[in-house]
Amino acid sequence: MLELPGQGKGVILIVDDSKMNQQILSAMLKDIAEIHCADHGEEGVMMAQALHPNVILLDVEMPGMNGYEVCRVLKQKPSFDSAIMFVTSHTSEEHEIRALKEGAVDFITKPFKYEIVKARVSAHLMLNMQNHFLRNLVNHDGLTGVFNRRHFDEMIEQEWRRHLRAQASLALAMIDVDFFKLYNDSLGHQAGDDCLKAVAKCLSKSSRRPGEIVTRYGGEEFAIILPTTTGDEALKFGQWLCEQFAQLALPHPARPDGVPIVTVSIGLSATVPSLLTQAQTLIRCADHALYQSKEMGRNCATFGLFGD
Ligand SMILES: [Mg+2]
The missing domain is CATH 3.40.50.2300 (Response regulator)
Structure with missing residues (x-):
């Protein structure tokens, strides 16, 4: 065999x-x-x-x-x-x-x-x-086992074109582990790696609809491509995802805000692609919404309207 x-x-x-x-x-x-x-x-x-x-x-x-x-x-x-x-x-x-x-x-x-x-x-x-x-090997992240940035770059363009043809709404979630640098500094890089693996596992388990693509975007940042998903649905998914992490209850001993567990901040955006818009704008809007989630005190999901 x-x-x-x-x-x-x-x-x-x-x-x-x-x-x-x-x-x-x-x-x-x-x-x-x-x-x-x-x-x-x-x-x-x-x-x-x-x-x-x-x-x-x-x-x-x-x-x-x-x-x-x-x-x-x-x-x-x-x-x-x-x-x-x-x-x-x-x-x-x-x-x-x-x-x-x-x-x-x-x-x-x-x-x-x-x-x-x-x-x-x-x-x-x-x-x-x-x-x-x-x-x-080429498409997966060696540490966490989810898809890597290379695959994300390919798939976001591919899904963008597919949703443009179908005139369907494409959503994107950007997810960042809160105070990850302090986690690493206090517990060491091996514990940091284990934390990223646990995050990736939780994201994979939580993404159950066909076609959802979980990727490690870079460092402690992950991205999920959400096919045929509206803005409302995306935001609900993001909020639900935050709850899933809270339930995981992974201890974080070094947060300046006193929260004892690992949480994530999430930014989302969605749009029906047109010939005049680009996938890169969707990434930028989700990333900007993620920044707002951080500003608002972390452990939350924010929706960013699509646009320049
Ligand atoms: Mg014959």
Whole structure:
């Protein structure tokens, strides 16, 4: 079984209208990955989206949606990154070129030869798993495990464009740990790191709607991108988030205001993007609202109206 740290074992989806082919391929590959099967193209598309397999073995000749059509539909999904290998009985150069042009990484031919199938599929399975692993490293903050600033910068622009097209309200929460420098100075950097981990965990647990993106913006500042969220909803979320932190009751022994626990200050903003506005303004407004929360005595959430 091929495995990488933190990822578990690889997943292969076999899409083939022949039960016999499904069984033969499953038997050949069951030792290297978790195997799932779909009986036709439409089911293949559904299962591919639900399972996010590392490798899809896609029969070219199927009634209804054929393999090439399945491939085209899947390739249009923005988050699709499975490796597609076509399975075909055609061995001509023309078919080989067509398969690669459709976006397959490789293909296997029928009748199946055990050693070849296993070697080729293993190679692509491993490559795809390594890609996932590296992408995770690139997008995540090493200390807290939430997404990093690099991913935030990418996602805020992407979500901005998506909400512009849909004419939906996009909200942003900026969250800063109160008196974090004094926490670090009094308890040491290791305790500071543990505090940031606890904050990130609390934020992740509290962000339960699909599409919410929790990131470490920098230092002790975090940001949450809130898709299809109005200003009112964002402010309620911010206030609720402050309560979640108070309930965490993480001791803070060095606050000048005498509050005995770690709290956060939150700034929020929201807008329906237009062609004349920019994501950077949303960040600036949320950040400005965060500054107001600090001014107002911390441990609170403030909404900042979108605008220059
Ligand atoms: Mg077939």
